[in-house]
Amino acid sequence: MSAPQLSRDEVVLRLRGAGCVFAEEEADLLLASSSSSESLSAMVERRASGVPLEHVLGWVEFCGLRIALEPGVFVPRPRTEFLVERAVAIAPPGAVVLDLCCGSGAVGAALASAVPDLRVYAADLDPVAVRCARRNLDGIGGLVFEGDLFEPLPDSLRGQVEVLVANVPYVPSDGIAFLPSEARDHEPRLALDGGPDGLDVLRRVAAESRRWLVPGGRLLIETSAAQAPAAVAAFAADGLAAELARSDELDVDVVTGTAAVGG
Numbered sequence: 001m002s003a004p005q006l007s008r009d010e011v012v013l014r015l016r017g018a019g020c021v022f023a024e025e026e027a028d029l030l031l032a033s034s035s036s037s038e039s040l041s042a043m044v045e046r047r048a049s050g051v052p053l054e055h056v057l058g059w060v061e062f063c064g065l066r067i068a069l070e071p072g073v074f075v076p077r078p079r080t081e082f083l084v085e086r087a088v089a090i091a092p093p094g095a096v097v098l099d100l101c102c103g104s105g106a107v108g109a110a111l112a113s114a115v116p117d118l119r120v121y122a123a124d125l126d127p128v129a130v131r132c133a134r135r136n137l138d139g140i141g142g143l144v145f146e147g148d149l150f151e152p153l154p155d156s157l158r159g160q161v162e163v164l165v166a167n168v169p170y171v172p173s174d175g176i177a178f179l180p181s182e183a184r185d186h187e188p189r190l191a192l193d194g195g196p197d198g199l200d201v202l203r204r205v206a207a208e209s210r211r212w213l214v215p216g217g218r219l220l221i222e223t224s225a226a227q228a229p230a231a232v233a234a235f236a237a238d239g240l241a242a243e244l245a246r247s248d249e250l251d252v253d254v255v256t257g258t259a260a261v262g263g
């Protein structure tokens with residue numbers, strides 16, 4: 001015999017008791033996503049135990065798209081929509097786009113939905129993220145590779161990338177302990193830890209990017225206000241003409257670097 005279905009009020013109470021600030025909204029999403037009373041109870045208990053809502057649901061809304069998400073994969077953040085906005089503004093139709101450190105592939109998928117005929121490549125070191133990105137990018141013909149930064153990419157892509165987007169890990173190592181437990185306990189450290197000043201991965205991407213960009217191609221990386229000056233300096237040190245954009249609303253910065261033509 002199946003368990004009685006939890007009512008909306010019961011779900012809200014359970015979530016509120018567990019400290020969920022948006023208990024009503026979350027309850028509605030869980031009720032709409034569950035296929036049986038058992039699955040609803042299980043989802044509510046997972047959420048009440050602190051699992052991120054997006055991992056419980058198995059999807060996240062990003063740039064108006066429903067992105068499939070698996071447990072253990074970084075949850076795309078609303079602030080990263082600014083990185084997408086900046087890339088959409090410069091990506092011509094049909095461009096070759098590389099989404100490095102792609103996680104779920106949300107950034108590449110959002111770009112492909114906004115700009116016609118993009119040829120999307122993506123890569124991540126984490127096999128679970130790669131599997132998830134393939135779910136999100138297969139439908140648009142995106143190719144997803146597994147390995148360290150540029151290492152798994154086909155040689156034929158060298159010098160061909162017009163827009164390289166990267167939301168790399170950028171939390172300084174000492175800051176990980178101060179993140180909310182949803183991030184600390186449910187997202188891999190690999191997805192968060194950017195080294196002592198948070199810029200280790202950014203510097204590696206900037207240093208190698210010119211080998212993959214077309215002349216005049218662009219590298220865009222998300223960063224924080226505190227890190228932005230050092231991020232701009234890292235781009236410039238690698239011969240990229242760097243420009244900084246900030247969204248106060250989303251509290252995020254994006255550095256765009258342009259590879260020199262003939263450089």
Ligand SMILES: C[S@@+](CC[C@H](N)C(=O)[O-])C[C@H]1O[C@@H](n2cnc3c(N)ncnc32)[C@H](O)[C@@H]1O
Pocket residue numbers: 074075076077080100101102103104105106107123124125126129147148149166167168169170190191192201
């Ligand atoms: C902050 S998450 C961003 C994921 C995705 N771009 C997004 O915005 O939702 C960073 C991602 O970088 C990946 N990563 C970390 N170090 C890497 C490396 N050396 N090579 C490739 N991917 C790496 C992690 O596995 C993680 O998926």
